[in-house]
Amino acid sequence: MNETIAITAVKPRPRATKTAQPAPSGKTAVTLSEHIVEIISDSGEGAQRCGQSLGAIAARMGNGVWTVEIIPAEIRPPARSVAGGSGNRIRLGSGRVTNGGNETDLVIAFNEQVLLGRVRTGELKPDCTILLESMWRESKDPKIAASYVETHDQLVKAGYQVIEIPMERECRLIVADAKRGKNMFALGMLCNIYSFDLQLGRDQIARIFGKKDASVIESNVKLLNAGYDWAEKNLDFKYCIPATRSTEPQIVIDGNTALALGVLASGMEICAMYPITPATSVSHYLSSVFEKVGGIVHQAEDEIAACTFAIGASYAGKCAVTVTSGPGYSLKQEAIGLAVMGEIPLVVINVQRGGPSTGQPTKVEQGDMMTAIFGSHGDAPKVVIAPATIEDCFYSVITARKIAETFNMVVVVLSDTSLASSQQPFPRPQFSEAWLAPSIDQSEIPAGLKPYDWNPTTGLARRFIPGQPGGMHTLTGLAHDSLSHVAYDPESNESSIRARSHKLAALQRTLKTPPVFGDPKGDLLVIGWGSTKGAIEEAVTKLRAEGRKVSSLHLTFLQPMAPGIKEIMQRFKKVITIEGNWSDDPNDEIIDESNRRYSALAMLLRSRYLIDVDCWSEVRGQPIKPSTIQRVILEKLKQK
Amino acid sequence: MTIHATECLLRLHDQHYELEDYQSGVPRWCTGCGDNAILAAVQKLCRDEDLRPEKTMFVSGIGCSSRFPHYMKTYGFHGIHGRALPVAEGVKMSRPDLNVFVNTGDGDCCSIGAAHWIHAIRYNMNMTVMLHDNQIYGLTKKQASPTSPRGLKSNTTPRGAYLEGLNPLTVTLGVQNVSFVAQAVDWIPEVLYDIIRAAYHHKGLSFVRILQRCPEWLPDMFEPFMHDPMKTRLLTHEKGLKLSANLSKVYKNQEQHDPSDIHRAREIASDRDPIPVGILYHNPEVPVYEELRNAGQQRSTRYIKSGFESELDKFTVWPQGADKKVQPSA
Numbered sequence: 027m028n029e030t031i032a033i034t035a036v037k038p039r040p041r042a043t044k045t046a047q048p049a050p051s052g053k054t055a056v057t058l059s060e061h062i063v064e065i066i067s068d069s070g071e072g073a074q075r076c077g078q079s080l081g082a083i084a085a086r087m088g089n090g091v092w093t094v095e096i097i098p099a100e101i102r103p104p105a106r107s108v109a110g111g112s113g114n115r116i117r118l119g120s121g122r123v124t125n126g127g128n129e130t131d132l133v134i135a136f137n138e139q140v141l142l143g144r145v146r147t148g149e150l151k152p153d154c155t156i157l158l159e160s161m162w163r164e165s166k167d168p169k170i171a172a173s174y175v176e177t178h179d180q181l182v183k184a185g186y187q188v189i190e191i192p193m194e195r196e197c198r199l200i201v202a203d204a205k206r207g208k209n210m211f212a213l214g215m216l217c218n219i220y221s222f223d224l225q226l227g228r229d230q231i232a233r234i235f236g237k238k239d240a241s242v243i244e245s246n247v248k249l250l251n252a253g254y255d256w257a258e259k260n261l262d263f264k265y266c267i268p269a270t271r272s273t274e275p276q277i278v279i280d281g282n283t284a285l286a287l288g289v290l291a292s293g294m295e296i297c298a299m300y301p302i303t304p305a306t307s308v309s310h311y312l313s314s315v316f317e318k319v320g321g322i323v324h325q326a327e328d329e330i331a332a333c334t335f336a337i338g339a340s341y342a343g344k345c346a347v348t349v350t351s352g353p354g355y356s357l358k359q360e361a362i363g364l365a366v367m368g369e370i371p372l373v374v375i376n377v378q379r380g381g382p383s384t385g386q387p388t389k390v391e392q393g394d395m396m397t398a399i400f401g402s403h404g405d406a407p408k409v410v411i412a413p414a415t416i417e418d419c420f421y422s423v424i425t426a427r428k429i430a431e432t433f434n435m436v437v438v439v440l441s442d443t444s445l446a447s448s449q450q451p452f453p454r455p456q457f458s459e460a461w462l463a464p465s466i467d468q469s470e471i472p473a474g475l476k477p478y479d480w481n482p483t484t485g486l487a488r489r490f491i492p493g494q495p496g497g498m499h500t501l502t503g504l505a506h507d508s509l510s511h512v513a514y515d516p517e518s519n520e521s522s523i524r525a526r527s528h529k530l531a532a533l534q535r536t537l538k539t540p541p542v543f544g545d546p547k548g549d550l551l552v553i554g555w556g557s558t559k560g561a562i563e564e565a566v567t568k569l570r571a572e573g574r575k576v577s578s579l580h581l582t583f584l585q586p587m588a589p590g591i592k593e594i595m596q597r598f599k600k601v602i603t604i605e606g607n608w609s610d611d612p613n614d615e616i617i618d619e620s621n622r623r624y625s626a627l628a629m630l631l632r633s634r635y636l637i638d639v640d641c642w643s644e645v646r647g648q649p650i651k652p653s654t655i656q657r658v659i660l661e662k663l664k665q666k
Numbered sequence: 667m668t669i670h671a672t673e674c675l676l677r678l679h680d681q682h683y684e685l686e687d688y689q690s691g692v693p694r695w696c697t698g699c700g701d702n703a704i705l706a707a708v709q710k711l712c713r714d715e716d717l718r719p720e721k722t723m724f725v726s727g728i729g730c731s732s733r734f735p736h737y738m739k740t741y742g743f744h745g746i747h748g749r750a751l752p753v754a755e756g757v758k759m760s761r762p763d764l765n766v767f768v769n770t771g772d773g774d775c776c777s778i779g780a781a782h783w784i785h786a787i788r789y790n791m792n793m794t795v796m797l798h799d800n801q802i803y804g805l806t807k808k809q810a811s812p813t814s815p816r817g818l819k820s821n822t823t824p825r826g827a828y829l830e831g832l833n834p835l836t837v838t839l840g841v842q843n844v845s846f847v848a849q850a851v852d853w854i855p856e857v858l859y860d861i862i863r864a865a866y867h868h869k870g871l872s873f874v875r876i877l878q879r880c881p882e883w884l885p886d887m888f889e890p891f892m893h894d895p896m897k898t899r900l901l902t903h904e905k906g907l908k909l910s911a912n913l914s915k916v917y918k919n920q921e922q923h924d925p926s927d928i929h930r931a932r933e934i935a936s937d938r939d940p941i942p943v944g945i946l947y948h949n950p951e952v953p954v955y956e957e958l959r960n961a962g963q964q965r966s967t968r969y970i971k972s973g974f975e976s977e978l979d980k981f982t983v984w985p986q987g988a989d990k991k992v993q994p995s996a
Contacts, residue, residue: 086983273985296760317960320964322959332752334746334756338754338758346760459967498720
C-alpha cells in the first residue's frame with residue numbers, strides 16, 4: 027500500500043542553511059544542548075532495537091535520555107504503510123531529560139511511507155533532517171518507485187532536509203539478508219552523528235546478542251562499523267551533546283520493567299494477569315525473572331480470573347498483584363469491590379491506554395482516574411497512586427504493597443503507555459529489607475478478637491489469615507458485622523462502611539504535602555498527575571526564566587489526597603490542571619459553564635476544595651509536549 | 667508471636683476433632699434442601715480425616731449452595747458470583763498447605779463461571795470441587811439454569827426451557843487434564859460421603875457433581891429416582907466405590923466400572939436415566955499445577971536481594987572506570 031504525501035499538517039519553514047559541502051575528514055561537531063532523533067521502519071525491521079540501543083549507549087556516555095517507543099497497533103501491519111511505522115524516538119540531552127520533548131530534529135526512515143505517518147501527526151520539526159533509505163527509488167514496482175519519488179520531492183519542497191542513503195545496498199556488502207541488519211548499520215551512523223564512543227556500540231551489541239553465537243555478534247559489529255564509517259565519509263554534519271557521567275550507578279529501564287522490578291522488590295510473590303497491551307510487558311519481564319526469586323506469574327484465563335486469583339492468593343497469604351490496562355481494569359471492577367468489602371490487601375496496576383472500549387491500545391491517555399477512584403458499585407474506597415517518572419514506577423509498587431497490607435486495602439497504581447515504554451536513567455535503587463512483605467503471620471488469634479475488630483477512629487483491624495488457630499471465620503462479600511457474619515441491619519451496614527471509609531482518612535493523615543515546583547505563590551499554579559510531570563516542569567522552568575509567575579504541583583496520591591493542597595492553591599491567582607484526558611473546550615459553540623465537562627483531576631479538585639480550578643487537556647494519543655504546555659500556560663496567564 | 671516448632675508438631679499429633687468442631691451456625695437452607703445432606707457429609711469427612719479447622723478452607727461463589735462456608739467452623743471465603751474457582755486457585759497457589767474445598771452451584775459454575783470451570787480442570791490444582799446441581803436458580807427465585815432440562819417451566823421460561831440442559835459430566839470429561847470426576851445424589855448419604863471422601867483423597871482437582879433436590883422450586887424433579895432404586899445405577903469397582911451389603915441390597919442396578927477407563931466414563935456420563943452414581947474417572951498421574959509452579963517456597967531476604975541485585979546489574983550504567991562490572995545478560 028502506498029499513499030502519496032499530504033503535508034498540510036506541517037507549516038514548513040525555509041530550509042536552514044548548513045554546510046552542504048561534503049567534508050569527509052576534519053568535520054567539526056556542532057555542540058548541542060539537546061536533540062531528538064527517531065528511527066522508524068516497518069514492523070519487524072528492528073528500528074525499535076536500534077533506538078533502544080542508542081538510548082542505552084547515550085546513557086552510558088552520560089547523556090540525559092528519554093526514549094519513547096513508536097508502536098503500531100498490529101503485530102505485522104502491511105509493509106510500507108503509513109499507520110504501520112514502528113520505531114523509537116530518543117531525546118538526548120546534556121543534563122537530565124524528564125520527558126519526550128517537542129518535535130523531532132533528525133529521523134532515520136527505512137521507507138517513505140512510515141515516515142509519512144510521522145509527518146502527518148506533526149511529530150517532525152519543519153526543517154527536520156531526514157535520512158531516508160533510497161533503495162525504493164530503483165524499485166522494480168513502478169508504483170513504489172513513483173510513490174517514493176513523489177514523497178521525496180514533496181518533503182524536500184516542504185523544507186525538510188532529506189538525505190538519501192543506500193542503507194540496504196551498503197549492508198549487502200556485509201550480510202546476505204540486509205533487511206535484518208540494517209538497524210545496526212543505522213545505529214552505527216547515529217553513533218557517528220552524535221560522536222558516541224563506538225566501543226560502547228560494540229558492547230551494546232554483545233549485550234543484545236550475548237545468548238547467540240559469536241558469528242551473530244561479529245556480523246552485527248561489522249554492520250555497526252560500516253554505518254559509522256559511511257556516515258563519517260558521506261555526511262557533512264556531526265553533533266556533540268556534552269555529557270557528564272554520573273558519579274553513582276544509574277539504571278536504564280522502561281516504566282513497565284520498573285513496575286516489574288518493583289513487584290520483585292516489594293516481596294510480593296504472586297502476580298496474576300491476562301495479556302493486554304500496553305501492560306503485558308510487565309508480566310513478560312516478571313515471567314522471566316520472578317521465579318528466580320521464588321515468585322509466580324499466573325496467566326489466568328481472563329481478567330476476572332486474574333483479579334480473583336490474586337485476591338484468593340492475597341487473602342490466604344502475602345499481598346498479591348494483578349496487572350492490566352483499561353478494558354481489563356473495567357472487567358475487574360466487581361472483584362475489586364469484593365477485595366474492598368472483605369478488606370483484602372491487593373495491588374492492581376493499571377497501565378492506562380486510550381479508551382473507552384478497545385480505544386487506542388498503544389497510545390497514551392490518562393483516562394482512568396475516575397474509574398480507579400470510584401470504580402466498582404457502591405461505596406468502594408481504595409487508594410490510587412500515580413507514578414510520574416520511570417523511577418516512580420519502581421518505588422510506587424513497593425509503596426502500594428506496603429499500604430495494601432498496612433490498611434488492608436486495594437491500592438491502584440495508575441501508570442500509562444508513555445511511562446510503560448519510555449526509558450530514562452535513574453539512580454540504582456539500594457535494596458532495603460524494609461521493602462519486603464513480612465512472612466505470613468500464623469500466630470494464634472487471641473480469644474475474643476473478632477475478624478473485623480474495627481478501630482472506631484481509624485477503621486483499621488487486624489487481618490485474619492487462614493492457618494491462624496482461633497481465627498476461623500468466613501469472609502463474605504455480603505454486608506457483615508465485626509464477626510464477619512452476614513448482617514443486613516442498618517447499624518452494621520453503616521458502621522462497616524464507615525470503617526472502610528475511615529481507613530482512607532487514616533492514611534491521608536500520614537501523607538506529606540507534595541512540594542511546589544517553583545515559587546510557593548504566584549499568578550498561576552499548574553497541577554498535573556502521572557506521566558506529564560517532566561513536560562509540565564520543563565514548560566514551567568522555561569516560562570519562569572522569562573519572568574512568568576507560574577509554578578506547578580504534581581500529585582502522586584490521587585486518593586486520598588495529601589493534606590495542604592488547598593492552601594497551596596489559595597496562594598495562586600489562578601489554578602489549572604493539565605491532563606491527558608477529555609475536557610470540553612469552553613470555546614466550543616455548544617459548551618458553557620453549565621455543561622462543560624472538566625478533566626478528571628480538575629473535577630476532583632473543584633469538588634473537594636471548592637476552588638475554581640480550570641483545566642486544559644488533550645487526547646491525541648501522544649505525550650503532551652512541553653511547548654504545548656508553554657502555549658497553554660501563556661494563554662491562561664493572558665486571560666483576565 | 668510465633669509458635670515453637672515442637673509445640674506445632676505435638677499439636678498435630680494430639681488433635682482429634684468432633685463434628686461440633688466443624689459446625690457453625692444454623693443452616694438457613696430450606697427444609698429438605700439437598701445442601702443439608704452435603705453439609706453433613708462434609709462435616710463427617712472433616713472429622714474422620716481430623717482436618718485441622720484452621721488449615722481448612724471452603725471457597726464458594728454466590729447462590730444457595732454458596733452459603734456453605736458460613737456453616738463450617740473453618741476458614742471460609744464467600745466471594746462473588748461465578749468466581750469461586752479462581753479464588754480457590756489463588757488460595758492454593760499461595761498456600762499449598764491448606765485443604766481447599768469449593769462449593770459451587772449449577773449457575774455459579776456452569777453459567778457465569780463457566781470459563782473458570784474449564785480452566786480449573788486444566789490447572790488440576792489439588793482441591794475438591796462440589797457442584798451442587800439442583801438444575802434451577804434458587805436464591806433469585808426460580809429461573810432456568812444451564813442444567814435445567816428442556817421443557818422446564820420457570821420464571822424466565824414460562825412456556826418451558828427451550829434448550830437441552832448442559833451436562834456437567836460430559837463437559838468436564840472433555841477437558842484436557844481432567845483427573846477425577848464423580849457423580850453423587852444427595853438422597854443416598856452413604857454413597858455421597860464415600861464419593862466426597864474419595865474426592866478428598868485424590869491429588870488433583872476432584873470434580874463431584876451432586877444432584878441436589880430443591881424442595882422450594884422443583885419439589886418433584888427427582889421424585890421418580892428416589893422412589894425407584896432401579897433408576898439409579900451405582901458404579902462400583904475395586905479401584906472405585908465399594909458398596910456396603912445393605913446398600914447393595916437396595917440398589918441392585920450396578921455396574922462394574924473401572925475409573926481409569928475414560929472412554930467408558932464418557933459414555934456413562936451421557937446417561938441420564940438411570941442416573942449413574944459413583945466415580946466415573948480417576949487418574950492420579952495428572953500433574954498438579956501448584957507443583958509445576960513450585961508454589962509455597964520459603965524465600966529468604968538474602969535470596970530475594972541477590973536475585974534483585976543481579977537483575978539490576980543487567981540495567982546498570984556504572985560510573986566511569988567501573989564499566990567492567992556490566993556483563994552481557996547470560
